[in-house]
Every structure is written in structure tokens, then in C-alpha cells.
Amino acid sequence: MVASSRIKVFVRLRPTNEDGKSSKNNTEGIDLPPNLLSLDTVSNTITISSPHPLRNTGRISPGLDQPAGSTNSTLNGGTLSPTTFQFDRLLPPPTTNSSLFQLSCVPLIRSALAGYNATLLTYGQTGAGKTFTTFGPPAGSGGSYKDRGLCARAVAGIFDELKKQDKGGIEVRVSCIEIYNESLFDLLGFAGGEDSQREVDDRKYSKANREAGAGTAVPTLALFESASSGPQVRGLRMVLVQNSEEGLNLLFESQMNRAIAEHQLNDASSRSHCIFTFHFVVRSEGGKVISSKLNIVDLAGSERLVKTEAAGQVQRESNYINKSLSFLEQVVIALASKSRDHIPYRQSKLTHVLKDSLGGNCNTLMIACVWPHLNHLDQTISTLKFATRMQMVKNKPTVNESSKSGVGSAKLLRQIKQLKEELAFHDIVSGRVAVMYEQPTPRDMQKVKDQIFAYIEDEGAEMEVQSLTHTRVIMAEMRRMIIEGKGEVGGGTTIMRTPRREEAGAGEGDGPLEPVGINPLFSGGNLAVEETMLSPTSDAYIARKKQIRGSEDVEAVGDEGVREMTPRSNMSVSPVKKRPEMKTRSPAGKDSNDYSTGQTPPPNVRSASPAQFATPPIKPYVGSDVVEKKAEFESFKLGAGKARSDALNRAKAQVKGKKRNIKELTNEINYNKDRIDFLMAQLRGTESGGSPTSPRAEDPTKQLKAAKKAYRVKMEELNECKSEYKFLLHQKEQCVQSLVTAFDSWIKMKVPEEEDSPVGRKDRTRAPDEDYGDDDDGTASPNLQPQARDYGDEFYSESPRAGRKEQEEYNKAQIQAKERVTERNATLKKSGEWKL
Numbered sequence: 001m002v003a004s005s006r007i008k009v010f011v012r013l014r015p016t017n018e019d020g021k022s023s024k025n026n027t028e029g030i031d032l033p034p035n036l037l038s039l040d041t042v043s044n045t046i047t048i049s050s051p052h053p054l055r056n057t058g059r060i061s062p063g064l065d066q067p068a069g070s071t072n073s074t075l076n077g078g079t080l081s082p083t084t085f086q087f088d089r090l091l092p093p094p095t096t097n098s099s100l101f102q103l104s105c106v107p108l109i110r111s112a113l114a115g116y117n118a119t120l121l122t123y124g125q126t127g128a129g130k131t132f133t134t135f136g137p138p139a140g141s142g143g144s145y146k147d148r149g150l151c152a153r154a155v156a157g158i159f160d161e162l163k164k165q166d167k168g169g170i171e172v173r174v175s176c177i178e179i180y181n182e183s184l185f186d187l188l189g190f191a192g193g194e195d196s197q198r199e200v201d202d203r204k205y206s207k208a209n210r211e212a213g214a215g216t217a218v219p220t221l222a223l224f225e226s227a228s229s230g231p232q233v234r235g236l237r238m239v240l241v242q243n244s245e246e247g248l249n250l251l252f253e254s255q256m257n258r259a260i261a262e263h264q265l266n267d268a269s270s271r272s273h274c275i276f277t278f279h280f281v282v283r284s285e286g287g288k289v290i291s292s293k294l295n296i297v298d299l300a301g302s303e304r305l306v307k308t309e310a311a312g313q314v315q316r317e318s319n320y321i322n323k324s325l326s327f328l329e330q331v332v333i334a335l336a337s338k339s340r341d342h343i344p345y346r347q348s349k350l351t352h353v354l355k356d357s358l359g360g361n362c363n364t365l366m367i368a369c370v371w372p373h374l375n376h377l378d379q380t381i382s383t384l385k386f387a388t389r390m391q392m393v394k395n396k397p398t399v400n401e402s403s404k405s406g407v408g409s410a411k412l413l414r415q416i417k418q419l420k421e422e423l424a425f426h427d428i429v430s431g432r433v434a435v436m437y438e439q440p441t442p443r444d445m446q447k448v449k450d451q452i453f454a455y456i457e458d459e460g461a462e463m464e465v466q467s468l469t470h471t472r473v474i475m476a477e478m479r480r481m482i483i484e485g486k487g488e489v490g491g492g493t494t495i496m497r498t499p500r501r502e503e504a505g506a507g508e509g510d511g512p513l514e515p516v517g518i519n520p521l522f523s524g525g526n527l528a529v530e531e532t533m534l535s536p537t538s539d540a541y542i543a544r545k546k547q548i549r550g551s552e553d554v555e556a557v558g559d560e561g562v563r564e565m566t567p568r569s570n571m572s573v574s575p576v577k578k579r580p581e582m583k584t585r586s587p588a589g590k591d592s593n594d595y596s597t598g599q600t601p602p603p604n605v606r607s608a609s610p611a612q613f614a615t616p617p618i619k620p621y622v623g624s625d626v627v628e629k630k631a632e633f634e635s636f637k638l639g640a641g642k643a644r645s646d647a648l649n650r651a652k653a654q655v656k657g658k659k660r661n662i663k664e665l666t667n668e669i670n671y672n673k674d675r676i677d678f679l680m681a682q683l684r685g686t687e688s689g690g691s692p693t694s695p696r697a698e699d700p701t702k703q704l705k706a707a708k709k710a711y712r713v714k715m716e717e718l719n720e721c722k723s724e725y726k727f728l729l730h731q732k733e734q735c736v737q738s739l740v741t742a743f744d745s746w747i748k749m750k751v752p753e754e755e756d757s758p759v760g761r762k763d764r765t766r767a768p769d770e771d772y773g774d775d776d777d778g779t780a781s782p783n784l785q786p787q788a789r790d791y792g793d794e795f796y797s798e799s800p801r802a803g804r805k806e807q808e809e810y811n812k813a814q815i816q817a818k819e820r821v822t823e824r825n826a827t828l829k830k831s832g833e834w835k836l
């Protein structure tokens, strides 16, 4: 019999201050008197009373609002006597994401890798810290790398764990679903290449979309129920990830696509539910397949419309959010009640998708986030009541094992076994040992790397290949190295080996160290700091750039992956600075370039680089239009877009600072490495009878030890710094996107569409060779495509008070933005760029 285990609940309290910092007056970071809220972190109880008895008691009905596990509140002379709740853990400020990860995520990762499904979900009112917990602080908010969320930590944690457990054969894929206004969207719908897989079949477009004949490229998803494996998402892209860097890039990618709207309570409120999933598959020799997944769910916040002053589109979203959370509550109530045999999972997409996690075969943990502020006490009580009910839900975690993996029939398995034996026999006869026929383990990979390095370092060396699999692995590894080394093998950047622990002095080996090849991108001497969060040639990066810049030549992207803040020109503003040359070599060998005059490129050029010319003939902006639009953008940055512009500047400054740190650390590492070489040469000289060191000088062996230690320490710091740098670059890109999107909406509201107006011009297409001039610090903006659901800051803050006309304009702008995305995606699909 399968043992059942109840859903665990942690309660996390955010610091009271609006800026997210702990209060100076209160060591706990909570500015509430103990008669309203008191915590006991030993018994994990929280006692709370509301100063608003009517609000608190208004919804209480026996057995519904007063869940078992909490002591009853009673009216006492007009005020409420306190209610006490008990949870698995109570996490007051200053609980960090780092410690929360250890407590919550690590056990779930382990259980998922052992074959059990696992879910971590965050729940709570808007602004209570759900997104901070799952995905970290919003970009440009000043939040730092050390605050990064559980999801980013899980990516790294999973690969660490795989390494620790030496589990080379596990296939890891990631997917990301957004549930927005009761529709499912694939947030990685654009990112997959050959290494991605679609669930069930390859129908990526919803039936409704196809029937409508429009919007065919919007990666909406359909949900259906499979008799054997429960709810499945049809068309979901699940991208294969080989290492944590790839995983992080996909995570960033998905979050960039997530709709963010502003409203009064939370500057970066998530208007959707988001489910980031890691899928694991282990295929054993006997044909058994164990599959499991880890879901990390960031639920949208419940909100009181009166408090958020939401209106228009935002209000509609709030209604959807509140409705789906209320269905979630109904499911939880039904599951917690012994007498209910029907659980209304199918009432909403959210509960349907989460069916496994609620009352299913999953290890589930909920982190209830609360905002312990006087204004939010009633919402806090609601959250705690819901959390208490959640604790009563029982799941039955089981290992998901199957033997029908497509090759699982007994006959096929027998055949495979025979063939393997045959192969082994041939290997023995031909004197070959340990031939690689299957997925390499980490140890195999290390051997492959060594083989490649030996091949590169020694001109006369030959590369011995054992099997087709081995050849493929070598090619893939070389490709990866070249990509990371920016393709300059034998040129400015040399592929260098990352020093292994022993070489950095961790072991006793005294062999000479490689030149400081800390990483091909940080190579010593000729420092090449990694310039972009996504490797500029990585699939995910290219996909992203294609997505946001349409058919533009993505390789023209600047150093830091983002360019100077010129708004996207296909909306309303064109570049001002350099007009770039997009050189394409014609068959005649001449450089054909500059189609900026609107000329359609000749057919030979089209075929030479379809990506560059996938858009229809282009009508560029010229002369004063450009200047005017640029001026509009500048005025936007000083006025309505100031907060976003400031956030971007802060993010840029952080990136610069981190880059400086990396340079300094690299210099120190180079210094230590030179010193180690020097001391080793000295020691070798002494051993071979060379001149002895002065008796007053410190023992060179000791010095060598110290230098190695310093080298190791700096290397660790550098690795940390590199991760932080990538994180900051990602944040900067988010700020860019946010500013550009806001500008688009702003300009649209400001200038109604007029054919003759440069900023309101209907023809928003642009020349393929437009450039985005570098700004002072060398950063530049990508040509971001509009997001279907972005909101300009001043619109949102104005919209509740704005008149009907403005509101209509606002809604119209939203619809048009959606149409533009749809149109652009359709073009991409037609041009074949959809499948990267």
C-alpha cells in the first residue's frame, strides 16, 4: 500500500517595509504590536487578530472559514480574540532565499531525482513576496544576486545533485507554462531547437487559433486528460538542458516573456500563474523508464480590487486571478473534507494542471507568503486559513515507473540485449575496451574533454573515435567549446582548459598549471569578459533575439547583448546614430549592403541570408522623423518613464561594477598563477642542484602552498562573480524591455495614429539594417517586439482615473500590441525561423 503524506506548508513573512527592507525599529522586520501578531518559531505558530472584526468575521461559516488546526476567533466586546495557526515552518524576516532553498527545495529536488513528482507552490496576497520567493527580486529594484529565487537555485541545485549522485544518464528537460486569463501559454514556445520535445504531439497551435486562421504563431496550449498519466498539456515545449547555464538561460527567457502589469500595491505584479517544470527521465537497462517532475509554481496574487484600484484590462485580469484562486480553494476544501467524493479539478485551468500536486501522487510543499502589515491583516488571516486547509490535503507520492517507453516490448528488449552482447563480443575480439555506446557519464565527459584538449594542444595528435555515439559526443563538446570561446579557436581567444581541482592546488599534484584559462571567456592575459548573459551564439539567445527583433540579423547585437536605449523602431522610433552596414557577400564576391533606402534586396541576397530579409519590403524612417522620435524617447525617459529609466541606469551600473570585479579578480588570479609557476620553477631548480634560495627567504614550499591557496580562493570568488554577472545582465535586459514596452504604449496614447505623423505612422516596419547606436557605456537596446500584455507605467497609474475615452484608447492599444505580435510571429513562422 502506498503511504500517504500530507501537503507541507511553510509560512514566510515578508519584511513590513514597502521597500522590502527590514524595519530599523523592529528586529524582526515586522512593525506590528504583539497583540495583533505574534510568532513562535519553536512551535511554528502564529497568533493573529484583526482590528477589523466585521471584515474578519464576515465570511466565517462553520467548517469553511474556520479550518481545523486553527483555534477559533471569537468576538469579545467588539474586538476579535486572537486566532492561532500552526504550520510546518514559520519563516519570519530576515529569512533569505538561500536558507529557504535549503529547507524547501533541496528535499524536493532529491525526491524528484529519486522518481517522485514534486511541487513547490507559493500562495498569498499580491505583494506578499511570492515572485520574490520563486524568481527573486524584480529587475532594477536594487535586489542582488544573493536574493535570487528558488527556481534559479533549483537549476543549479539539480545539476549539483546529479554530479554528486554521479547520475549521468538522467535526461533533464524544462518547460514553462503561464496561465493568463484562463488561457495556457508556452513561455518557452520560442526557445526550443532540435533539442526540444513536444508533449504528446507537435500541434503547437490551439484549435481555436487555427480555426480563426490568425495568430497561428501564438504558442497557446491545450489541456487534456490522459487515462494513464493524468492531465497533460498538449503542444508544450520541453527543452533539453545539459547544464545549469542552459537551464538558467531558459529560466530567464521564460521570465522575460511573462506579463507584468503595474498597479498600486506592487510595482511588478505578476498578472498570471506561472509553472516552471523540470522533467526527469531515467531509462534503465531493463527497459524501465522512470519519469518524474519538479514543478515550481508562482501563483498570481489574490487581490482586493478596492485596494489595488484596478480598472480596465487590469481589472479583468484581477477577476480571472481571483476566480481561479477561488476554484483552487474549492478544490482544497473538497480534498480536505472526508465526505466529498467529487473534486472539481476541471473548474479552472490552474486546478486542472495542478491535479497531480493536489491530492495526487506528488510531494507537495506550499509556501504561504504573508505581508504582516496593519493594512493587510485581513488578507493575512485569509491566507493563513487557506494554508491551514492545505495542510490537511493528503497526497500519495509514488515512483512513476513504466516499461512502455516505445521500445519497451519484451521482444524489442530481447533484441537490444542480443545486439549489445554481439557488440561487446566484437569489441573483445578487436581488443577494444570501454567503448561508449550510450549517454556519457560525467566521468566519460571528462575523458572526452581531455581527449579534445590533447588533440588541440598537440598538432600531431590523432583523435581516436570508438563509436558513433562517441563521435557525436566529441563533436557536441567541441561545438560547445567553440561557442563559449566565441569561435576564435586559434585566433585571439584560445580554447583553454578549466583547471581541475588538483591543478589549482586542491590536490597534491605539482604539475605546471595551464595558463589561466579560467574559462575561455575569461582567459588570462587577453581578458575577454563574458559579454552576454546568453552566449551570443547559443540557441536560446538567438531564439530570444529573433523573437524580440523579428527578422533582424541577430549577430548585429552589441557587446552586452543589449544596446543603447533607443526604442524599438518598428513601433515608432528609429535609430539616430550610425547607420550600419549589413554586409552580405554576393556570389560575385562583392559586399552588398545598405538596403536602407527601402530597396528590396536582390534575390541572391535573400537566399544568402533569409533571416535578414524575412520581412516584407521595408519603409525606413528618415531624417527629422528619426530625430523627433528620439526626442520623444528622451522626454519619456525624463518624465513618465523616469522610474524605469532610473532602474535601467542602476542595473547598468551594477553590471559595470561586476565587470570591474571580474577584471580585478582575473588580475589577481593571473598574479597568483605567475607566482605559482615561478615558485615551482625555483623548487625544481633547487632539486636539480641549482642555486639554493637565501636562508632568510621563506621556505618556497610554504610560499607555494600559500600561493595555491590564494589561487583557489580567488577562483571560487571569480566563479561566484561570473554567476552574479550573468544574473545582473539578465536583470538589465528586463529593465530594457520594461522601458521600451512602456515607451511604446506611451507614444501610442500620446499621439493617435495619423498617417502623416512620424510617431503615429501606421507603417511601423523598418529597414533590416537599422542599427542601434552604442551609448556611453557601450550598452545598447535590443529591438524589442511588443509584448501582448504590457502596460505603460503612466497608463496604468492614470487608467483608474482616466475618462472612458482614454480607457478605450488604452484597451485598443493593448489589442493592437497583441495583433502586432501575432503578425510578426506569423511572418517568422512562414520564413521558417520558427523552428530554430
Ligand SMILES: Nc1ncnc2c1ncn2[C@@H]1O[C@H](COP(=O)(O)OP(=O)(O)OP(=O)(O)O)[C@@H](O)[C@H]1O
Pocket (backbone or CB within 6 Å): 013, 014, 015, 018, 019, 020, 021, 124, 125, 126, 127, 128, 129, 130, 131, 132, 133, 137, 138, 141, 143, 266, 268, 269, 270, 271, 299, 300, 301, 302, 369
Ligand atoms: N522576503 C522579502 N525580502 C525582501 N523583499 C521582499 C520580500 N518579499 C517581497 N519583497 C519585496 O516586495 C515586493 C513585492 O514582492 P513580490 O513581487 O514577490 O510579490 P508577489 O506576492 O509576487 O505579488 P504579485 O502577486 O502581485 O505578483 C517586491 O519588491 C519584493 O522585492
